[in-house]
Amino acid sequence: MKTFLKSLLCAFALITGMTTLAQAQDGPLRIEITDGVIEPLPFAVPEFVAETAGMGEIAADIARVVAADLNGTGLFREIPEAAFISTITNFSSPVQYSDWKAINAQALISGAVSMSNTGEMSVKFRVYDVFSGQELGNGLRFRGTRDGWRRIAHKVADAVYSRITGESGYFDSRVVYVSETGPKNERLKRLAIMDYDGANLQFLTDSSAIVLAPRFSPNGDRVLYTSYETGFPRVFILDVGSATRRVLEDQPGTMSFAPRFSPDGSSVVFSITEGGNTDIYLMDINSGSRSRLTNAPSIETAPTFSPDGKRIVFESDRSGSQQLYIMSASGGQAQRISFGQGRYGTPVWSPRGDLIAFTKQNKGRFHIGVMRVDGSEERLLTASFLDEGPTWSPNGRVIMFTRETQGANGSASLYSVDVSGRNLKPVRTQGGGSDPSWSPLQQ
Amino acid sequence: MARDKMARTANALTLHLGHYVSGSAHMLLIGWVLFGGVFRSAPDPFEITGVEMISLQEFDALFAPENVPAPETVVETPVAPEVTETSPALSPTQDREIETVPVPEPTPTLPDPVPEIATPAPPPPLIVETPTPPELPSIEPPSSAPEQAVRPIARPVRRVAPTPVEAPDPDLQIDEIDQAPTAPSEDAAATEDAPDATAQEEAATEIPTEPQEVAAAPTTSLRPKIRPRAASPATPTQPAPEATTEDSVAAALAEAQEQAETPARPSGPPLSFAEKESLRVSVQQCWNVDVGSQAANVVVVLGMSLDRDGRVAGGTLRLLSATGGDERAQNAAFEAARRAVLRCQRGGFNLPIEKYEHWRDIEMTFNPEKMRRR
Numbered sequence A: 001m002k003t004f005l006k007s008l009l010c011a012f013a014l015i016t017g018m019t020t021l022a023q024a025q026d027g028p029l030r031i032e033i034t035d036g037v038i039e040p041l042p043f044a045v046p047e048f049v050a051e052t053a054g055m056g057e058i059a060a061d062i063a064r065v066v067a068a069d070l071n072g073t074g075l076f077r078e079i080p081e082a083a084f085i086s087t088i089t090n091f092s093s094p095v096q097y098s099d100w101k102a103i104n105a106q107a108l109i110s111g112a113v114s115m116s117n118t119g120e121m122s123v124k125f126r127v128y129d130v131f132s133g134q135e136l137g138n139g140l141r142f143r144g145t146r147d148g149w150r151r152i153a154h155k156v157a158d159a160v161y162s163r164i165t166g167e168s169g170y171f172d173s174r175v176v177y178v179s180e181t182g183p184k185n186e187r188l189k190r191l192a193i194m195d196y197d198g199a200n201l202q203f204l205t206d207s208s209a210i211v212l213a214p215r216f217s218p219n220g221d222r223v224l225y226t227s228y229e230t231g232f233p234r235v236f237i238l239d240v241g242s243a244t245r246r247v248l249e250d251q252p253g254t255m256s257f258a259p260r261f262s263p264d265g266s267s268v269v270f271s272i273t274e275g276g277n278t279d280i281y282l283m284d285i286n287s288g289s290r291s292r293l294t295n296a297p298s299i300e301t302a303p304t305f306s307p308d309g310k311r312i313v314f315e316s317d318r319s320g321s322q323q324l325y326i327m328s329a330s331g332g333q334a335q336r337i338s339f340g341q342g343r344y345g346t347p348v349w350s351p352r353g354d355l356i357a358f359t360k361q362n363k364g365r366f367h368i369g370v371m372r373v374d375g376s377e378e379r380l381l382t383a384s385f386l387d388e389g390p391t392w393s394p395n396g397r398v399i400m401f402t403r404e405t406q407g408a409n410g411s412a413s414l415y416s417v418d419v420s421g422r423n424l425k426p427v428r429t430q431g432g433g434s435d436p437s438w439s440p441l442q443q
Numbered sequence B: 001m002a003r004d005k006m007a008r009t010a011n012a013l014t015l016h017l018g019h020y021v022s023g024s025a026h027m028l029l030i031g032w033v034l035f036g037g038v039f040r041s042a043p044d045p046f047e048i049t050g051v052e053m054i055s056l057q058e059f060d061a062l063f064a065p066e067n068v069p070a071p072e073t074v075v076e077t078p079v080a081p082e083v084t085e086t087s088p089a090l091s092p093t094q095d096r097e098i099e100t101v102p103v104p105e106p107t108p109t110l111p112d113p114v115p116e117i118a119t120p121a122p123p124p125p126l127i128v129e130t131p132t133p134p135e136l137p138s139i140e141p142p143s144s145a146p147e148q149a150v151r152p153i154a155r156p157v158r159r160v161a162p163t164p165v166e167a168p169d170p171d172l173q174i175d176e177i178d179q180a181p182t183a184p185s186e187d188a189a190a191t192e193d194a195p196d197a198t199a200q201e202e203a204a205t206e207i208p209t210e211p212q213e214v215a216a217a218p219t220t221s222l223r224p225k226i227r228p229r230a231a232s233p234a235t236p237t238q239p240a241p242e243a244t245t246e247d248s249v250a251a252a253l254a255e256a257q258e259q260a261e262t263p264a265r266p267s268g269p270p271l272s273f274a275e276k277e278s279l280r281v282s283v284q285q286c287w288n289v290d291v292g293s294q295a296a297n298v299v300v301v302l303g304m305s306l307d308r309d310g311r312v313a314g315g316t317l318r319l320l321s322a323t324g325g326d327e328r329a330q331n332a333a334f335e336a337a338r339r340a341v342l343r344c345q346r347g348g349f350n351l352p353i354e355k356y357e358h359w360r361d362i363e364m365t366f367n368p369e370k371m372r373r374r
Helices: A002-024 A056-072 A097-102 A149-165 B002-035 B056-062 B069-100 B141-160 B188-216 B220-237 B245-260 B273-284 B327-345 B353-359
Strands: A029-033 A041-044 A076-078 A107-115 A121-129 A140-144 A174-181 A188-195 A211-216 A222-227 A234-239 A245-247 A255-261 A267-274 A277-284 A290-292 A300-305 A311-316 A323-328 A331-336 A343-349 A355-362 A365-372 A386-392 A398-404 A412-418 A432-438 B299-305 B318-323 B361-366
Touching: A029 B273, A056 A076, A056 A107, A056 A121, A056 A149, A107 A149, A121 A149, A140 A149, A149 B327, A174 A211, A174 A412, A188 A211, A188 A222, A211 A255, A222 A255, A234 A267, A255 A300, A267 A300, A277 A300, A300 A343, A311 A343, A323 A343, A343 A386, A355 A386, A365 A398, A386 A432, A398 A432, A412 A432, B273 B327, B299 B327, B318 B327, B327 B361
Parallel strands: A029 B361, A041 A076, A041 A107, A211 A432, A234 A255, A365 A386
Antiparallel strands: A107 A121, A121 A140, A174 A188, A174 A432, A211 A222, A222 A234, A234 A245, A255 A267, A267 A277, A277 A290, A300 A311, A311 A323, A323 A331, A343 A355, A355 A365, A386 A398, A398 A412, B299 B318, B299 B361
């Protein structure tokens, strides 16, 4: 009996001992990291390898465009070639990670360019995560014509961006905007289209009539805009490929403006001013039939669809000051979402669907800002004499807008800012520009 | 009686004398405080002057006859002209430099644009033609097909023969053996498979090593484990009949307990706050958070095992859990966290070797919430 008790006690002591021990340190060491750093990720892009003769120059150019795209995001920082310990001369040979670690390159992009007998250019690349000594994704190849080399370079940069950030890129995209030239009192305005980085500029209209607020269709093939061609503001639709245009809404005695496509591209939401009252209408592009979405004595304008096409955000002064409202895509009761000080206008729904960008005027200053769809977490990203008309990059990461300077010689130009409020910078354009609209990623 | 009275009054006088004295003294004091000007004004501002200790010789030297007057005259005369001469000379050159710099600065932004302006061409500029048709983002066969197949295979390959799985296109040969774990950007689900594979592999290799370490390090907390082990071989030596069933049950129970508790319990004092903190700080220095990205909504927990040098043991770094965001965001958050660990470990994290058991296995949570609010 004694021994039984003894052994029982032993077992009990053993078990309790073990449980207390387990409580003292249970499993692995746990550490929580909450404070990181916000800094551009250093990367290296050695000159792409020219695999066929005569491709050296274009291989270098492509690498430059890729580097410029990534640098321009503010999220990456290129390590200058002068710092390289080794370089890549053969696309297929293994990478010496230690050489790139030594210069603190966290990402390495290698690429090669070749030309086939049929005149087809081929660009392939790989992305390496230097510190884990692994390739990020697999090698990828793009084929195209030599003339389209910039697009190929943008596509490479998009793929690199996507592999590192986990989000799609925005480099292979275009921007349509109003090009402004000449003095302030006699300014010539034309619709212009260019790559997102300012290259490949072309004009879509002449400067005979004032044009306003061009908007890309969801697949980038058409542009809606407002023109004074007929003497009154009218909404036009223009085919980007052929540059042919037609008036969309031409009811005598009215003004139509502020058009935007629905996410499926089949209809247009816009404003009509009739008898001094402005309301929002929806029009089917093919049939031309239209329906009225708002019916208030106040001014309702600047409508934009949500990415899922179910709701519309717009600006209205029905409360006495200009504020943002959301309603169903079929009209009806609207819910106010902006409650801060000042006036809110030109709302644009982010392609991700989570944020709404807007222009805010408060105490004589203009801001570009973003808020959540329910109006919470308002964040102002810019401040200046006049900032307005935000447009989202295809991935919902960057906002482009118009900034106008003060005074008789003031001029309008395009700027872009990261949605975090960082990396504010001018967009390169030929002369002045306003009212940008960012295309989706090109297919 | 009268004497008594007198004595009492005298007594009272002496008794109260103290009160009178103290009362009047206090009155005086209060009066002085009120009217004497003690609080009338704030204390005079005072200056702080530097004090220098000097030796006797220096003191003597200071008061040597010629010392005081001479420097004054010497200093004053030369300084004045020098200043006036130099200052006008400097300012213009600086101005010139500053002026020249800003002028070119704005210009480069404008002339650079590559755009070939297709002369104000209102009619029909054909834009889409060149780019759209040719671009065939040819995701090469190997990238999609082998990736999924390779992942499970890749691990064994590393140990047996590091020959990459050949794919149709020679360009896409997998040079790096470690290539498998990283997923294609398209399907992040696959990435999560990879860490899993490593986890299992490691779990298998660790189990045999741990008991050995336990046996080799018998300190306080290990005692309970060792005893039952010793007891079981000992039982035969003990008089066999004595061994009661209860004993063997207890022994079996203890043994079972021991076996259940396979992962070694760390022994000795745990890491101090400062030691944990230094590990945390060294990792967060390298944790680069892209606050505008979707990945900034993801909390990831990484598991890893460190070797005795404080370096992550090969293939043990794995994703334990990720909350928030979509798969791609989670993948990006994992990559960023992994980069932070691998980049900052350098020669190994600085951890006390005597506490190795405590930091061999680490679970690290990366929570970007605070960063988002910055």
